[in-house]
Amino acid sequence: MTSFQKFHEEWHEHLRELVQQMTKAPKSCTTNQDEQNTKLLIQKVTSHINEYYRVKSLAAKNDILYIFSAPWSNSLERSLYWIAGWRPTIAFHIIYTECGIHLESHITNILNGFRNDDLADLSPNQLTRFSELQCETIRQENTITEELSDWQDGANEVIEKVEKKMEMLVEILERADEVRVNTIHKLVHLLTPQQALLFLIAATYLLFGIRSWGINHDNQRIKDHLR
16 A cells, blocks of 8 residues: 555554544534634644645655545546546535535424524525635636646657656646645635534545445455455
8 A cells, every 4th residue: 555545554454433523513503612612623633634734745746646546536526526536516516405404404494483493594695705715716616627628639759758747637637636725715705614514524524435335346346346
């Protein structure tokens, strides 16, 4: 196991510990202390995410093709990747989904004018900023996708200018990872602490769910081939 692959596994294990802390946090911040504790927990999670991309950047500069091959990921995870990682706009779909779930479960309270401070309780200002951020993120995704397409179109140059081509690929990955990280930070800043916590829990559950399903699928496929 390579150093980054080992780091990747350890990073996921720490993330599991963090999500356990998030799920045990108060469902609503009734005191200033609750709010401060929630903010501190959110900061721990975002710092953990920052650390992942810091180490990933160093590994990419050492061997960019290794990062794109992602041997630490299962086949399902790799099939969902956009430029060696998750597509930033998936974060918005997570919030849309969670908004619908919370809306259904709290419909009576909402109709009676009660606020729950969850993802079904986004204010008009939040919704406007949310829409603007989504459009901005889509534009950034499209621009970077075009950059990768141009890089691939120059495949005939790889043999002659291999070092330059690899440097360009590293730069494309760095821009993609920057959008991934910035999207999370901007969404967390846009949401209330309680809403941000619910978003991070949902995003982590999706990450773990895809990983678990993919591992089980790959293991079953190996068993089928051995029969």
